[in-house]
Amino acid sequence: MEYMNKGIVEIHEALKSGKVTSKELIKESLEKAHEIQEKTNAFVTIMDEAQEVEVTDSLLSGIPYGVKDNYSTKDILTTGSSNTLKDYVPFFDATAIENLKKNGAVAVTKTVLDEFGMGGTGTTAHTGVVHNPWDYKRMCAGSSSGSAASVAAGVYPYALGSDTGDSIRKPAAYCGIVGYKPTYGMISRYGLFPFASSLDHCGVLTRSVKDAAIVTDAMKGIDPKDMTTWDSTNMHLYENLSDSVKGKKLFYIKEVCDLENYPNANDELKEHLKNFQETLKKCEELGMSVEAVSIDQKLLNALPSVYVVISCAEATSNMSNLTGFIFGPRGEGNNYKEMMKDYRTKGFSPLIKRRFIIGSYVLQKENQEKYFKNAQRVRRLIVNEMKNLFKKYDGLIMPVGSGPAKLLNGSNDMLKEDTTVLEEHLQIGNFGGFPSITIPNGFVSNLPVGVNITGNCYDDQNVLNIAYALEGKMNYQGQIACEVAK
Amino acid sequence: MKYNVTIGLEMHCEISQTNTKVFSSAKNGYSEIPNSQVRPIDMAFPGVLPVVNKECVRLSLMMSEILHCKQPEYMYFERKNYYYPDLPKGYQITQNTPPAPVGMEGYIDIEREDGTTFRVEIDNIHLEEDSASMNHLYDTSTIDYNRSGVPLLELVTKPCLHSVDDAIAFLEYMRAIYQYCDISEADSKKGQIRCDVNISISENEELGTKVEIKNVNSFGSVRDAINYEVQRQTELKQAGRYDEVEQETRRYDEETGTTIRMRSKVDAIDYKYFVEPNIPKYKISSSWLEEIKASIPELPYERKAKYITEYGLSSYDATILIKEKAIANYFEECLKNEIEAKTAANWITGPILGYLSKNDIEIQNCYMTPIRLKTITEKIKDGSLSSKQGKELFNLTLEKQQEPVDIMKAQNMIQISDEETLQKVVNEVLEENPDQITMYHNGKTNMFDYFVGQVMKKTRGQANPVKVKEILTEKLK
Numbered sequence: 001m002e003y004m005n006k007g008i009v010e011i012h013e014a015l016k017s018g019k020v021t022s023k024e025l026i027k028e029s030l031e032k033a034h035e036i037q038e039k040t041n042a043f044v045t046i047m048d049e050a051q052e053v054e055v056t057d058s059l060l061s062g063i064p065y066g067v068k069d070n071y072s073t074k075d076i077l078t079t080g081s082s083n084t085l086k087d088y089v090p091f092f093d094a095t096a097i098e099n100l101k102k103n104g105a106v107a108v109t110k111t112v113l114d115e116f117g118m119g120g121t122g123t124t125a126h127t128g129v130v131h132n133p134w135d136y137k138r139m140c141a142g143s144s145s146g147s148a149a150s151v152a153a154g155v156y157p158y159a160l161g162s163d164t165g166d167s168i169r170k171p172a173a174y175c176g177i178v179g180y181k182p183t184y185g186m187i188s189r190y191g192l193f194p195f196a197s198s199l200d201h202c203g204v205l206t207r208s209v210k211d212a213a214i215v216t217d218a219m220k221g222i223d224p225k226d227m228t229t230w231d232s233t234n235m236h237l238y239e240n241l242s243d244s245v246k247g248k249k250l251f252y253i254k255e256v257c258d259l260e261n262y263p264n265a266n267d268e269l270k271e272h273l274k275n276f277q278e279t280l281k282k283c284e285e286l287g288m289s290v291e292a293v294s295i296d297q298k299l300l301n302a303l304p305s306v307y308v309v310i311s312c313a314e315a316t317s318n319m320s321n322l323t324g325f326i327f328g329p330r331g332e333g334n335n336y337k338e339m340m341k342d343y344r345t346k347g348f349s350p351l352i353k354r355r356f357i358i359g360s361y362v363l364q365k366e367n368q369e370k371y372f373k374n375a376q377r378v379r380r381l382i383v384n385e386m387k388n389l390f391k392k393y394d395g396l397i398m399p400v401g402s403g404p405a406k407l408l409n410g411s412n413d414m415l416k417e418d419t420t421v422l423e424e425h426l427q428i429g430n431f432g433g434f435p436s437i438t439i440p441n442g443f444v445s446n447l448p449v450g451v452n453i454t455g456n457c458y459d460d461q462n463v464l465n466i467a468y469a470l471e472g473k474m475n476y477q478g479q480i481a482c483e484v485a486k
Numbered sequence: 487m488k489y490n491v492t493i494g495l496e497m498h499c500e501i502s503q504t505n506t507k508v509f510s511s512a513k514n515g516y517s518e519i520p521n522s523q524v525r526p527i528d529m530a531f532p533g534v535l536p537v538v539n540k541e542c543v544r545l546s547l548m549m550s551e552i553l554h555c556k557q558p559e560y561m562y563f564e565r566k567n568y569y570y571p572d573l574p575k576g577y578q579i580t581q582n583t584p585p586a587p588v589g590m591e592g593y594i595d596i597e598r599e600d601g602t603t604f605r606v607e608i609d610n611i612h613l614e615e616d617s618a619s620m621n622h623l624y625d626t627s628t629i630d631y632n633r634s635g636v637p638l639l640e641l642v643t644k645p646c647l648h649s650v651d652d653a654i655a656f657l658e659y660m661r662a663i664y665q666y667c668d669i670s671e672a673d674s675k676k677g678q679i680r681c682d683v684n685i686s687i688s689e690n691e692e693l694g695t696k697v698e699i700k701n702v703n704s705f706g707s708v709r710d711a712i713n714y715e716v717q718r719q720t721e722l723k724q725a726g727r728y729d730e731v732e733q734e735t736r737r738y739d740e741e742t743g744t745t746i747r748m749r750s751k752v753d754a755i756d757y758k759y760f761v762e763p764n765i766p767k768y769k770i771s772s773s774w775l776e777e778i779k780a781s782i783p784e785l786p787y788e789r790k791a792k793y794i795t796e797y798g799l800s801s802y803d804a805t806i807l808i809k810e811k812a813i814a815n816y817f818e819e820c821l822k823n824e825i826e827a828k829t830a831a832n833w834i835t836g837p838i839l840g841y842l843s844k845n846d847i848e849i850q851n852c853y854m855t856p857i858r859l860k861t862i863t864e865k866i867k868d869g870s871l872s873s874k875q876g877k878e879l880f881n882l883t884l885e886k887q888q889e890p891v892d893i894m895k896a897q898n899m900i901q902i903s904d905e906e907t908l909q910k911v912v913n914e915v916l917e918e919n920p921d922q923i924t925m926y927h928n929g930k931t932n933m934f935d936y937f938v939g940q941v942m943k944k945t946r947g948q949a950n951p952v953k954v955k956e957i958l959t960e961k962l963k
Contacts, residue, residue, distance in 0.1 A: 227536070320576020320577055
C-alpha cells in the first residue's frame with residue numbers, strides 16, 4: 001500500500017489508526033525520492049537519516065515533506081542551489097521550518113531551485129537541470145522546480161516553495177499540482193534566503209487545495225524576527241474551507257486572455273486559452289459570475305520591466321552578504337577585494353551576474369529616478385488598479401502561462417514577445433502581496449496546465465474557497481505525474 | 487593673512503544605554519572578548535532580517551527634539567550599499583535621504599567660555615547601525631563583530647562653525663547631552679564617539695573648496711586635525727596654489743598629526759541608497775512624541791543656570807561641573823550631603839578633578855565619595871582640622887583608601903583649639919626665643935610668622951593657626 005500519493009488527511013487517518021507508521025512513510029518517501037532523482041534531478045539533498053516523529057493530533061505529524069533549498073534548515077546543507085553556498089550548513093531553522101517541526105512534520109528532502117530563486121526554468125541550479133516528471137524532456141519552470149517535480153511525482157503530499165514573481169505558481173501549473181502563496185507577511189520569511197525582499201513570499205506546493213490550507217495553517221504566524229509578518233491567529237484556513245461560492249464575482253483581464261489578441265497563436269496556446277474559457281464556464285456553473293475587465297495595455301506591458309527593475313535592484317543588495325569571508329568557500333587573492341571578486345566570479349552563474357548588473361545600474365544615482373523610482377511608481381499604479389477591482393470583485397482568475405511545460409531543448413530564460421504578459425501576469429500577486437493560488441485545470445498536448453486565482457490582501461480564505469470549489473468541479477485533484485506512474 | 491574658516495561636523499555617537507543592538511537581538515555593550523555579543527544578523531547569515539529596537543527610536547526622537555529638529559511623519563530606513571569586510575551585509579541600514587532622518591533642520595545654541603553664545607545649525611540627525619571593528623596586523627586582519635549592529639546616531643551640522651574652539655565647544659556640549667539623557671556614555675576611549683570634519687577656507691563670504699576628514703576619534707584629534715588642515719590650506723592659498731586644494735576625502739593620522747588623502751570627489755562612492763524593504767514604514771504618533779518630549783531630563787545648560795542662580799557658583803565653576811554628567815551628579819550628591827555649594831565646587835574643580843585626571847579614573851569609581859568628602863569638610867568647618875590638615879587628610883584618604891575618621895585617629899590628626907593648651911605652647915616658644923622677640927619689637931614684623939611656625943612645629947601642625955595668631959598678637963603687645 002502506498003501513502004505518499006495520498007492527501008494529508010487520509011495519510012493522517014492511516015497513521016492514527018495504525019495502518020502505517022511514520023517510519024514506514026519516511027521509508028516510502030525516501031525510496032521514491034531516490035527513484036525519481038536520476039530522471040528529474042529534483043533534489044540537492046535526500047535526507048536518508050530522517051527520523052520518524054510521534055504522531056499527534058496535528059495533521060502533519062509524522063508525515064514527510066520536501067523543503068526548497070533556500071529555506072535555512074538547522075544542521076542540514078542549504079545551498080540556494082548556488083555554488084557560492086555549496087557547503088553551507090545553517091545553524092538555525094527558518095521560522096516556517098520551525099513551525100512545521102512543532103507540528104511534527106518530517107523534512108526528507110531539500111529540493112532544487114533556480115539559483116537563489118532567480119529564474120523561471122529550473123535550469124540554473126548548481127546541481128543541474130530539473131526535469132518535468134510528466135515528460136522528462138520538458139522543464140518544470142521555476143524557481144521552485146524540485147519541489148513541484150517531487151510533489152507531482154508523489155514523493156510526499158507537499159513541499160515548500162518561495163515565490164518572488166511566480167516561482168510557486170508557475171511550476172505548479174507545469175507539473176499539474178496546486179501552488180499557493182498567501183498574503184505577504186502571513187508566513188515569516190526569517191531564514192528564507194532573500195531574492196527581492198519586497199516581493200518574496202513563502203508558500204507551498206500540494207496536490208489539493210485542502211492540503212495547501214492545512215500546510216499554510218501550520219507555517220503561518222506573526223514572527224518577532226520578521227517585522228513584515230502580521231497576526232493571523234484568527235485565520236483557520238483548513239477549518240473554514242468551504243465550496244459554497246455562489247454569488248462570488250470573478251474577473252479576468254480581457255487583453256491577456258482573449259484568443260483574438262494572439263493572431264500568431266500556436267495550437268497549444270489556442271487550446272490553453274480555450275480550456276481557460278471552459279474553466280470559466282465551470283465557475284459560472286458554481287454560481288459565480290465572471291466578467292472580462294480591460295486594463296490599460298500600457299500598464300500591462302510595463303509588468304515585466306517593473307518586475308526586473310525592482311527584483312534585480314533588491315537582489316543586488318540582498319546578495320551583497322555573499323563575499324566568501326564568513327561562509328561559503330573563501331576566494332583566492334592578495335586582499336579582500338580580490339578574494340571577494342574571485343569567490344563571486346566563480347560562484348554565481350551568468351544569469352545571476354546579469355541580474356546584478358541590471359540591479360546595480362538601476363540603483364545608480366544618475367539612473368535611480370528614471371528606472372528604480374519609476375518602477376516603484378508603476379508598481380503602485382498596478383496595485384492600486386487591482387485594489388480598486390478587488391472592491392468590486394472577489395477574485396482575479398487567469399490562465400497560467402501560454403500553455404503546458406516547455407521543452408528543455410532550446411529553451412532559455414528569454415520570453416516570447418507576444419505572450420509576455422500572459423507569461424508574466426502572476427507578478428501582480430507579488431507587487432501587491434496578494435494571496436494567489438494555481439490549480440490544475442486540464443491538459444494540453446497530454447500535459448497539465450493550470451489556472452490561477454488571486455484575491456485581495458488578507459482575503460486568503462476567499463481565494464482558497466474559490467479554488468476549492470473549482471477544484472471540486474474538475475478531476476485533477478491529487479493527480480500524480482503519469483510518466484512516473486507508469 | 488588670515489582667512490575665514492568654515493567647519494561642518496558629522497558626529498557619530500553610539501547609543502550605549504539600550505539592552506540590545508539597533509536591528510539585532512544581540513547584547514549592546516562593550517566587551518573585551520571579541521565576537522562574544524553576536525547574533526546571526528550581525529554576521530549577515532543568509533535569511534536573517536532586521537527588527538527595529540523601539541528604545542533606540544525613542545532615544546533618537548528625544549535627540550531630535552533636543553536639537554529642535556523636524557521629525558518625519560513616518561519612520562523608515564534605507565540601505566547604504568558598499569562592500570567592505572567590516573560590513574557583513576554589504577549594506578548599512580541608515581536614514582540618509584530626507585524625510586528619512588529622525589531629525590531634520592534644527593539648531594542648538596552653545597555657550598562659549600567667555601559667556602557669549604553661538605548657534606549651530608543642524609542639517610539632520612539619523613539612526614543607523616555601526617559596522618564591525620577591524621584590527622589590521624602585519625599580514626592579516628581580524629574582524630570583531632561585537633560592534634556590528636550597535637546603534638549609532640549621526641549628527642550632521644551645516645557648515646556654520648568658524649573656529650576650532652567653537653567646534654570643540656559644540657562637540658563637548660553634545661557629548662554632555664548624550665550623557666545627561668542616558669543615551670550614551672559617549673566615551674571616545676571606547677570608540678563611542680567618532681567625527682568627520684569638513685573644512686574650507688576663503689577670503690570672502692563665498693565658501694572655499696571643502697575637504698572632508700574622516701574618522702577623527704577624539705576631540706583632541708578634531709582640534710589637531712582642524713588646525714593642521716586650516717594651516718595646510720592656508721599655506722597653499724598663500725603660495726598661490728589654492729587650486730591644489732581639491733574636493734576630497736582625507737583621513738587624520740594621529741601618529742604624524744597630519745591629514746592624508748584617501749580619495750577625491752571624482753572617486754566618490756555611489757551608495758545606491760534605497761528604502762529598506764524589510765522594515766515596514768510606520769507612523770510616528772504625536773502622542774508618543776509628546777511623551778518623549780516630556781521625558782527629556784534636565785540638560786547641562788539648565789543645570790548650569792541653576793548652579794549659578796541658586797547656588798551662587800561662578801560661571802567658570804558651573805561650566806566645569808556640568809561638562810560631564812557624572813561630575814555634575816557628584817556635585818549634586820555633595821549638596822544632598824549638606825556640603826556647602828561653594829565648598830563642594832572648590833573641592834571638585836580643584837583637588838578631585840586633578841586627582842581623577844592624574845590617575846585616569848572615573849569619578850564614580852573614586853574612593854572619595856561625597857560622604858567621605860563631607861566628613862573632611864565638616865571637620866574643617868567645625869575647626870577640628872585646619873584647612874591644611876584637611877587637604878592632607880584628603881590626600882591620605884585617597885592614598886590609603888581608608889575612612890578619613892580612621893586616618894585621623896591613627897595619625898592623631900586633630901586641631902588644638904583649646905586656649906589653655908595653646909597658651910602654654912606659645913609661652914614656651916616665646917621663652918625659648920628672647921632674641922627674636924627683641925627683633926620683632928625692633929620692627930622685624932615677619933618674626934610673627936616665625937613664632938606661628940614654631941608653635942605649629944611643637945604641636946606637629948595640630949594647633950589652630952587662627953587661635954595661635956590671636957594669642958601671639960595678645961602676648962607680643
